[in-house]
Each structure stands twice: as C-alpha cells, then as structure tokens.
Amino acid sequence: MFWPAPMYLPLLVSALLAVAAPWVGRRMPPRAGAWAMTCAAVVAAGTWVTELAILAFTVVGQLPLVAAQGPWSVRVLAAEDPVDREFAVGCAAVVLAMVVSATVASWRRGRALVSAWRECRELAAGGDLAVVDDPVPAAFAVLGLPGRVVVSSGMLRVLDARERSALLAHERAHLRHRHHLFSLILHLAAVVDPLLRPLERAGAFAVERWADEDAGAVVEDRPLVARAIARAALASGRAKRAALAATGGPVPQRVRALLAPPIPRRNGAALAFAALMTACCASLAVTAHDTERLFEAAMHAHATAGHLRPGR
Amino acid sequence: MTEKDGRGEARRRARGELEGEVLAALWAADGPVTAAVVQESVTGAAYTTVLTILTRLCDKGLVTRRRAGRGHVYAPVDDRAGVVAAGMHSLLDEGGDRAAVLARFVSDLSAEDEQLLEQLLHGALPDRLPDQE
Structure with a gap:
C-alpha cells in the first residue's frame, strides 16, 4: 500500500526552502548569498513543479488513452492511487497555469532584454x-555582447572623479558577473512558484550588494562606494520628485552595508542551503520512486489480466 | 591608493574601461579641458595613454578637439536634438519588464530614505537605518 504523506513531502520541503532561503541568504556575503539564493530558487521551483506534475499524472494516467500507452490497468491505478482525485485534477490545472505563465514571463523578459540592447547599441x-x-541623473547596465554601461551627463556631473570610478566599477561588475541572468532566473522561479517572491527580492538585493562590494574592491575604498550611491540616489530623487513613489528602496541598506565591516563567510549558512536543497531532491526522489511503484503495480495487474483473458 | 598601486591597477584595466573613464571625465567637466586635466581625474593613467584615448574618441566622433593657446582642449560632442536622451527616458520610465532588465545604479528613494542619506553625506552616521525587509 502507498502511504500518502511522502507524496506531499516535497511540497512541504520546497515551501520550507522558499521561506528559509531569503532569511539565511541575507546573512551571507553578497556573492555567496546571490549564488545560494539563485540555486535555491531553481531547486525549490523545480521541486514544486515536478511534484505537482507527479501528483497530476496519477489522475492523467487514469485516462484510457494515456493508460493504453503504458499499458497499465486504470482500475488498479484508481484503487491504489493515494492522491485525492479532485486534488490531482487541481494539480494538473496548476501545472498548466504555471507552464503558460512561465512561457509568457520568459517571452516578455526576453523581449525587454533584446529591445533594451537594441536601443543601447545605437548609442x-x-x-x-x-x-x-x-x-x-541616471545610470544602468544593459546586457549584450559586449554589455554596455549607460550613464547620463547629469549623473557624471553630480559625482566627483573617484565617485565616478566607483559608479563605473559597480555597473561593470553587473556586466562581468552576468547579473542579468541571476535576476532572470530568480524572476522566472518566482513566476512559477509565488512562494519564492520574497526570495526574488532578497536575491535581487544580494546581486546589487555584490556589485557594490566588487566596486569597493576595485576602487579599494568601500565608504567611497557608499558615498557615490548616496549622492547619486539623492540627485536622482531631487530630479524627479514629481514621479517619486515612496518605495522604501534598498539604497539606505546598501549604504549601511558598505559602511559596516564586510560580512564574514559563514559555513553554517551554506550548510543550511545545501541541507535544504538535498532534502528537496531526496523527498522528490522518494515520491518519484513511490509513484513508479504505483504504476508498476498497475502495469503488472494489466499484464496479468491480459494473460488470464487474452484479447480482453 | 598609492601611485604605484594606481599604475598597476591601470595596467590591469582593459583599454575599453579607460576609454569609458576618459569619456566620463570629459562629460563631468564644466567646459572644454586639456588632456592634463583629464589625466588628473582618471586614476593612474599615463599622460600619453590619455592622449591616445582622446585621439581615438575624436576619431569616433564622440569628442571634439580645438586648439587653445599652445595645446588642445577637448569637449564631448553633445546630442543637440536630444534624440538619445528621449530614448533613454522611454527606457527608464517604462515600468515592468523594461525597467527590470536594466541594472540601475540606484532605485527611487522615499522621503525618509532621503533624510538618512543626507545625514550620511554630511558626515553624521545615522545610528538607525530601517531594517531590511
């Protein structure tokens, strides 16, 4: 008999990873944190999708057309299936919705990347x-081959020579470390699994901090980077106060982090990530194995029935 | 940064990065400036390197050179029609995916953030900043 609890375990572990990852990731040095959180997003979203697909397949497999491909016995599958029928149908609907929204989101992000690159290529x-x-004042980096740093003259004029170097170093760090890919992966994971939205925000912040620390290393002066960020943010705030939204953006946190000593490496945090990601994969493997056994039993029943009553 | 470190740093830096920094220095200047002035604000670049880069920028049409006294002064070529600026505004103002794919240097500030940053710039370290979300 198939015990239902392990069937739902991957969903629980994936949810646990989604909740814990931003919390643990924020306590790591930005570079390690960005990597850990992006990997966690992939594993959590992957586990979530695969598990829902497995649950959905227990009911999809009962469709006569699908069962004929196995072939397996629909009757045995229905009798042995530990998953509630309505629940499995719901899973199938969710998987379908996720595929659609992930496709739409990748298309929109991809199109935005290409059109931003096209516009900047002409500069x-x-x-x-x-x-x-x-x-x-404005400054940003655009992904491309090669990538481009775009800065307005207004931004260059509010910064002094060394602050300008810090700004350029920050944007170049985004390009050099392919930070656009990190945010794309985090975004798609959050589209597939809404539980990962806080992780997307925490990951985006870690990527920004990574570029800050990289700039601090290039100009060999972390407080200088903090000053450049503060001055740039204040100047752009003043320039477009009319359109200003009270977002409580991450700028003060970035400045504070640069003025504080660097975060030491924590093996515990990396271990926590590794443990949770392993748990995700392990629970998924258990479920996949259980489901396989379920279908094997149904196939066996089908073969036996076929043997007893040839031609059926 | 010591002079020696600065030179080592400059040697490591790719030529393209130095070119960007020279261009940035010209834009930040109030008016046309000499190569020596540019060299001052580009950390650790040799005078001849700066001259080479300025010549290359002139060839690309990004910078104009004008004789002044015994030497030359350089100025960035401005975009009179403002076409490029308009394009950049449309890039930045559109929200959603367009904004998300640009790795922007700074995000918008709330009034409270602004006060904290003002304090910071004027040397007084704020003892409390809002916690991370």
Whole structure:
C-alpha cells in the first residue's frame, strides 16, 4: 500500500526552502548569498513543479488513452492511487497555469532584454561606456555582447572623479558577473512558484550588494562606494520628485552595508542551503520512486489480466 | 591608493574601461579641458595613454578637439536634438519588464530614505537605518 504523506513531502520541503532561503541568504556575503539564493530558487521551483506534475499524472494516467500507452490497468491505478482525485485534477490545472505563465514571463523578459540592447547599441560608446546628454541623473547596465554601461551627463556631473570610478566599477561588475541572468532566473522561479517572491527580492538585493562590494574592491575604498550611491540616489530623487513613489528602496541598506565591516563567510549558512536543497531532491526522489511503484503495480495487474483473458 | 598601486591597477584595466573613464571625465567637466586635466581625474593613467584615448574618441566622433593657446582642449560632442536622451527616458520610465532588465545604479528613494542619506553625506552616521525587509 502507498502511504500518502511522502507524496506531499516535497511540497512541504520546497515551501520550507522558499521561506528559509531569503532569511539565511541575507546573512551571507553578497556573492555567496546571490549564488545560494539563485540555486535555491531553481531547486525549490523545480521541486514544486515536478511534484505537482507527479501528483497530476496519477489522475492523467487514469485516462484510457494515456493508460493504453503504458499499458497499465486504470482500475488498479484508481484503487491504489493515494492522491485525492479532485486534488490531482487541481494539480494538473496548476501545472498548466504555471507552464503558460512561465512561457509568457520568459517571452516578455526576453523581449525587454533584446529591445533594451537594441536601443543601447545605437548609442555611440567610448569603450564600454555610452554617455547620454541629459541633466536627469541616471545610470544602468544593459546586457549584450559586449554589455554596455549607460550613464547620463547629469549623473557624471553630480559625482566627483573617484565617485565616478566607483559608479563605473559597480555597473561593470553587473556586466562581468552576468547579473542579468541571476535576476532572470530568480524572476522566472518566482513566476512559477509565488512562494519564492520574497526570495526574488532578497536575491535581487544580494546581486546589487555584490556589485557594490566588487566596486569597493576595485576602487579599494568601500565608504567611497557608499558615498557615490548616496549622492547619486539623492540627485536622482531631487530630479524627479514629481514621479517619486515612496518605495522604501534598498539604497539606505546598501549604504549601511558598505559602511559596516564586510560580512564574514559563514559555513553554517551554506550548510543550511545545501541541507535544504538535498532534502528537496531526496523527498522528490522518494515520491518519484513511490509513484513508479504505483504504476508498476498497475502495469503488472494489466499484464496479468491480459494473460488470464487474452484479447480482453 | 598609492601611485604605484594606481599604475598597476591601470595596467590591469582593459583599454575599453579607460576609454569609458576618459569619456566620463570629459562629460563631468564644466567646459572644454586639456588632456592634463583629464589625466588628473582618471586614476593612474599615463599622460600619453590619455592622449591616445582622446585621439581615438575624436576619431569616433564622440569628442571634439580645438586648439587653445599652445595645446588642445577637448569637449564631448553633445546630442543637440536630444534624440538619445528621449530614448533613454522611454527606457527608464517604462515600468515592468523594461525597467527590470536594466541594472540601475540606484532605485527611487522615499522621503525618509532621503533624510538618512543626507545625514550620511554630511558626515553624521545615522545610528538607525530601517531594517531590511
């Protein structure tokens, strides 16, 4: 007989990983934290989708057309199936919705990346930098081959020479470490599994902090990076106060982190991530094995029935 | 940073990065400046390197060179029509996916954040910043 509890265990472990990951990840150095949280997002979302698909398949497998492909006995499968029928139908609907929303989200993100790259390709650049003559302070990095740093003249004028180096180092760190991919993966994971939304935010913050620390290492002065961020944020805030939304953005946290000593490496945090991700995979393997046994039993029953009553 | 470290740093830096920094220095200047002034604000770059880069930027049409006294002064070429700036605004103002794919240097501030940063810039370290979400 198949005990139902392990069938739902991967969903629980995946939820636990989704809740714990942002909390643990924030206590790690930004680079390690960004990697750990992105891996955790992939494992948690993967476990969630695979488990729902397995649960859904216990009812999909009862469709005569699908059962004929096995072939397995629909009657035995229905009798032995530990999963509630309505629940499995619900899982199937959720899997379908996830596939659709993940496809839509990847299409939209991909299109946005391509169109941003196209617009920036047309800007004349000196080296990796394109300057836009505009008093509104703005600076960003655009993914591409090669990537581009775009900065407005307004931004360059509010910073002094060393702060400018810090700004450029920050944006170059985004390009060098392919930070756009981290945020894309985190975003898609959160689209598939809404429980991962806090992880997407925490991961995005870690990526930003990673670029800050990288810039701090390049200019060999972390408080200088903090000053550049503060000055840039204040200047762009003043320039577009009308459109300002009270978002409580992460800028003060970034500045505070740069003024505090660097976060030491914590083996415990990395271990916690590894343990939870292993638990996810292990519970999924158990469920997959149980389901396999369920279908094997149904196949065996089908074969035996076929043997007893040839031609059925 | 000592002079020696600065030179080592400059040697390691890719040429493209130095080119970007020279361009940034020209834009940050109030008016046309000499190569020596540019060199001052580009950490650890040799004078001849700066001159080479300025020549290359002139060839690309990003910078103009004008004779002034015994030497030359350089200025960035501005975008008179403002076409490029308009394009950048449309990039930045659109929310959602467009905004999400740009790795922006700073995000928007709330009024409270702004006060904290003001304090910070004027040397007084705020003893309390809002906790991370």
